Amino acid sequence: MSQFWKPGSEKPRLLDDEEGGVLFYSASASSSSGFGYSNIEKQRQRLPVYKYRTAILYLVETHATTIIVGETGSGKTTQIPQYLKEAGWADGGRVIACTQPRRLAVQAVASRVAEEMGVKLGEEVGYTIRFEDLSKTGVTMVKFLTDGVLLREMMDDPLLTKYSVIMVDEAHERSLSTDILLGLLKKIQRRRPELRLIISSATIEAKSMSTFFQTRKRRGLEGEESGPRTDPAILSVEGRGFNVQIHHIEEPVPDYLQAAVSTVLSIHEQEPMGDILVFLTGENDIDAAVQLLNEEAQNNGKHSSGLVVLPLYSGLSRADQDLVFSPTPRGKRKVVISTNIAETSLTLEGIVYVVDSGFSKQRFYNPISDIENLVVAPISKASARQRAGRAGRVRPGKCYRLYTEEYFVNEMSAHAIPEMQRSNLVSCVIQLKALGIDNILGFDWPASPSPEAMIRALEVLYSLGVLDDDAKLTSPLGFQVAEIPLDPMISKTILSSNQLGCSEEIITIAAILSVQSIWVSARGAQRELDEAKMRFAAAEGDHVTYLSVYKGFIQSGKSSQWCYKNFINYHAMKKVIEIREQLRRIAQRLGIVLKSCERDMEVVRKAVTAGFFANACCLEAHSQGGMYKTIRSAQEVYIHPSSVLFRVNPKWIIYNSLVSTDRQYMRNVISIDPSWLMEAAPHFYRQQRNPIAS
DNA sequence: GAGCACTGC
Numbered sequence: 001m002s003q004f005w006k007p008g009s010e011k012p013r014l015l016d017d018e019e020g021g022v023l024f025y026s027a028s029a030s031s032s033s034g035f036g037y038s039n040i041e042k043q044r045q046r047l048p049v050y051k052y053r054t055a056i057l058y059l060v061e062t063h064a065t066t067i068i069v070g071e072t073g074s075g076k077t078t079q080i081p082q083y084l085k086e087a088g089w090a091d092g093g094r095v096i097a098c099t100q101p102r103r104l105a106v107q108a109v110a111s112r113v114a115e116e117m118g119v120k121l122g123e124e125v126g127y128t129i130r131f132e133d134l135s136k137t138g139v140t141m142v143k144f145l146t147d148g149v150l151l152r153e154m155m156d157d158p159l160l161t162k163y164s165v166i167m168v169d170e171a172h173e174r175s176l177s178t179d180i181l182l183g184l185l186k187k188i189q190r191r192r193p194e195l196r197l198i199i200s201s202a203t204i205e206a207k208s209m210s211t212f213f214q215t216r217k218r219r220g221l222e223g224e225e226s227g228p229r230t231d232p233a234i235l236s237v238e239g240r241g242f243n244v245q246i247h248h249i250e251e252p253v254p255d256y257l258q259a260a261v262s263t264v265l266s267i268h269e270q271e272p273m274g275d276i277l278v279f280l281t282g283e284n285d286i287d288a289a290v291q292l293l294n295e296e297a298q299n300n301g302k303h304s305s306g307l308v309v310l311p312l313y314s315g316l317s318r319a320d321q322d323l324v325f326s327p328t329p330r331g332k333r334k335v336v337i338s339t340n341i342a343e344t345s346l347t348l349e350g351i352v353y354v355v356d357s358g359f360s361k362q363r364f365y366n367p368i369s370d371i372e373n374l375v376v377a378p379i380s381k382a383s384a385r386q387r388a389g390r391a392g393r394v395r396p397g398k399c400y401r402l403y404t405e406e407y408f409v410n411e412m413s414a415h416a417i418p419e420m421q422r423s424n425l426v427s428c429v430i431q432l433k434a435l436g437i438d439n440i441l442g443f444d445w446p447a448s449p450s451p452e453a454m455i456r457a458l459e460v461l462y463s464l465g466v467l468d469d470d471a472k473l474t475s476p477l478g479f480q481v482a483e484i485p486l487d488p489m490i491s492k493t494i495l496s497s498n499q500l501g502c503s504e505e506i507i508t509i510a511a512i513l514s515v516q517s518i519w520v521s522a523r524g525a526q527r528e529l530d531e532a533k534m535r536f537a538a539a540e541g542d543h544v545t546y547l548s549v550y551k552g553f554i555q556s557g558k559s560s561q562w563c564y565k566n567f568i569n570y571h572a573m574k575k576v577i578e579i580r581e582q583l584r585r586i587a588q589r590l591g592i593v594l595k596s597c598e599r600d601m602e603v604v605r606k607a608v609t610a611g612f613f614a615n616a617c618c619l620e621a622h623s624q625g626g627m628y629k630t631i632r633s634a635q636e637v638y639i640h641p642s643s644v645l646f647r648v649n650p651k652w653i654i655y656n657s658l659v660s661t662d663r664q665y666m667r668n669v670i671s672i673d674p675s676w677l678m679e680a681a682p683h684f685y686r687q688q689r690n691p692i693a694s
Numbered sequence: 695g696a697g698c699a700c701t702g703c
Contacts (some may be wrong), residue, residue, distance in 0.1 A: 102700060130702050148702040155703080177701065282698060315697065339698055361698035374698065419700090427702090485702040517697080526695090586703055641695035659697065667697085 040116050044082075047075030049237050056080060056235065057087045060165065064189055065197045065213040065232040067206045071239025072389065076200055077169050078113050081142045084165050085117075089196075090141035094164035099147040101175045102345060103129040110134070110144040117142075130485075131578050147177045151184070151431060152485070158435055159188055160195075167198040172205050172382070173344065174418035174447065180428055182446045184435065186213060193227035203382050205415060206234050212446050242392035244354075248405035256357040257285055259402045261292045263355050264335055268307060271398070274352025275334040277342060279387050281361050281376050283521075286311045286337045293335065306331060312338035312346070315521045318571050324348060343386055347393070354391040356384060358403040362416070365423050367453040369635060370460075370614075372424055373660040380416045384408065418447040425449055425457035426488050430466060433473050434482035440471075463614065463684045464492050480590050484583070486510060493611030494587060500607050502597035505547055507587060509604070511580035512546045513656055513668060515572045519642075525567075532567035537644040540601050541653065541670035543608060545644050550576070606680075608654060609672050613681040615655045616672065628653070628666070631677070631685070640665035 044050065049070065059066045070076040077098065084096045100106045110127035119125055126135030127144040135143050145153075147168065154160060166185060171178055185197055199209050213232045253259040260278050267276055280286050293309045310324050328334040328350065340360045342348060362377045379387075384401065391397030401408065420428075429440055437443060440454055461467040466478040466488055473479055477495060484491035490510050497506035512518055519529060536552070538544035549566075553573050556562035563570040587594065597603045609616075617628040617637055626649045628637045637658065639646050643666070645653065652674045655666030677685055 146701065148700095152703060173700090175700070284697085313697095314699065341699060343699085345699065363698075376698090431702095483703070514702095521697085582703070589703080640697085642697075646695075661696075665696075 040118075044075075044079060044116060047079060048073070048240055049075040049079045052235060052237055053079075053083050057083055059233040059235060060084065060089075060196050060198065062228055063233040064193065064195070064215075064228045064230050065199065067209050067213075067232050067234045068198060068200045068237060069203070069206045069234065070200065070237035071202055071241065073240035074237045075240075076237060077109050078116065080167060080198065080200075081144075082113060082117065085142050089164045093138060093162075095140060095162050096142045096165045096167070097150065097160075097163045098142070098144050098167040098169060099150050099178075099181065100144065101147060101170050101173055101178060103146055104345070105170075106144045106146055113142060113144070131582060147175070147181045151177055151181055154184065154435055155483075159192055161192075163195070165196040165198065167200060169200045170202070171199045171209065172201040172203045172415075174416070174420070176419045176423055176428060179418055179420045179446050180431065182209075182212070183444055184432075186215075186444060187437075189213075190215070196228070199232075202386075203415070205382075206236075209446070210234055212444075241389055242394070242396045244388050244392040244396070245398045246388060247398065247400045248408060249400075249402055250404065252404060252407070253402055256280075256359065256402050257289055257292075260337075260355050260357055261289055261296070263400050263402065264293060264307075265296060267353050267355075267398075267400070268333060268335075271353065273333060274395075274397070275328060275336070275348070275350045276353040276355065277348060277351045277390055278335065278337045278355040278357075279343065279360070280337060280339065280357050281359050282339060283311075283313050283315055286313060286339065289337050293337075306333055307335055308332050309335045309337065312336050312342060314339070314341055315516065317520055317569065342390065343383065348390070350394055351390055352395065352397045354387055354397065354399040356387045356399060356401045358384070358401060358407075363419075363422050365453065367450060367456040369633060370424070370456055371635070371658055371660065371664070375660075378412060380414060381408065381412045382415050384412065420445065420447050420449050421453075423449075423453075425453050426460050429454065429457040430461060430473075430478075430482050430488055433461075433467070433471075434479065438472065460614065461488060463681060464488055464611070466492070483590060484586055486514065486583075489611045489614075490514075491611070493607050494583070495590075495592070496610035497603075497607040498592045500597070500603040500610075501595050502600070502603045502607055503587060503592050503594050504596040505604050506607050507580055507583045507594075508550050508576075509543045509546055509608075510583055511576045512550065513543075514579050515575050518546070518549060518569055518572045518576065520567050520569050529567045533644060535566070538601070539648075539671075540605060541645050541650075542643050542656075542668040543670045544601050544604065547604075605670055605672055606676055608670050609676045610680045612654045612656065613677050613684060615666075616674075616677055617653050617655065617666065618674075619649055619651045619653075635664065637664040637666050639669055640667045643667065643669050645669050645671070 068076055081096050081098050090096050106127050106129050110125060111121050114121040114125040117125055122134040123139055125142045126140035128135050128149050129146050168178060168181060189195055201209060210232045215230045260280060264276055264278060280289060290309050290311050293307060297305055297307055312324050324336050336348060358378055359376050360379050361374050363372055363374055365372045388399035391399050432440055458471055465474060466481050468474050480495055481488050481491040484494060494506050494510055497503040536545050536548040538548060549568060560570045563573060614632055616631045618631060620627045620629055626638055630637060650671035652672050653669045654672050656668035659665050659667055
């Protein structure tokens, strides 16, 4: 290990020290052929990041913030934490943290690193994700965690004092929690000059990250410089993917679905073997494409026999998702038709051809109407590159873009809009408030959300009684709501259930509303699913229906057979049990008495009203087709066809969430008595034009 | 008559 740079020794050779304090290190490869090294050690040294080891350690030692730009396959995620540990950053009981946006990545990376270090996972190398903490205080030196978990840790330890280095990986994805974390870490740095940050990103967004972390130089006593340089260093590490040949379409296509299908067929006819990955936007598109390809296979056997066509999206059951990972039978070609899930969350091996529609479904938030919309929108250049890269994992590949090169160059934006600027900010604002950040409007974000969105979030929290007139967290309600890892409206519902004596029921409902859907995706068995649903249906609405499902599941002994018979998603129910258990623990800690209301569903509906009064709607008296209007803003909305109240249309209802397609659909609705609204939120409904009287 | 993807004490 002596060839590696250690803190305090002479600095390594740096080729370029550009203005603005940006350092580029151009490494000359110096990997000693490792006679006597174990296999793992040799593998580690073959990773592209290895030859930057010395440079990385030097930059981290001398700069408060280091930005590492590295493509996939560079090895940065698994290696850098180990380099830091080898250089002594975990000495003296300190911990090196590495965050990921996704739990699966946390687990995978942690177990790989534990293996490379030859230690048992959960000891020197550990990880923490929601529901699972495989780390030991005083023992774990390298800890992987989701950025959301690190944010939660800040509630107990705002300066994150146990960490010596925090590496924020996949920062280019700009997820909500990554951005909040980056903003807070910048603040922490001012109080903890000895803390080191590594921001790791796949793209050259490095420059804007660098500007964000640029701070004024701190001066010690008598003008002496103290501590590390405050200007961020940038280092770029090459990846190790194979070359992917990009083909753009010559003329814009009128129908990307049709174009995707014919592109798949011509690849199959003309190109050598290798699996195909097609990016479309959603379940509908994907099922249609699968069907078209299968029809083609029947009608026109000679061209498309030998194709195994598989859909991939998150709504599929686990078993159906796993099909895409099964090896392709000999002489067959696998075609996976996928949503964005295959862009970052899942990695398919063996893909040689990618067909990119150029679109994905994206969330947009309108703070004026307070509605989040899901719309099909063009992807960014960064996203297009990421999709193309999926073709070059095993050998050189090809990517067929269903849009013109001119369009790519001139029309596509470089990066997607950060989630922060496309989301409802209630959870985000309450988290910052809980961390003692009072001036939300003045907070230094990597990408500032619109003032309208922040003001709307403050208004919602104020109406919930979570913030007071000075926009400070109320006590105890505000602090309790902040403790619960759910949307503040559902947290408020849980807290209200305490007085109403139905906390057991509400916690169950909260857990079920946290998973995507407890029903299996219909996929051709729509009638059977609807019939199964009707067996549980309650006149009060979906929330109460869920209580019967949960009861049935428990009575069956949590049986997967029972789930199968009733069109219930077994994996979703297991997740419900997990979330419910967590909520129970938190509720108990907050002093909520766990109590069941037995058959009295009126208190359950009242509790929901206490949290979701802002989502109250009234059926339009003379409308055809079940049109409702929201009381708050007279927005036109409809009950979603998946609801048990679809076509039942009670006069007064409250919805849990809206999904917007051609119409605004209310998902998960419950009937209420309008007089409860004034009880639950007199301040909210006092000034409104009073339709309740009519 | 219909559902992008993640995540959290």
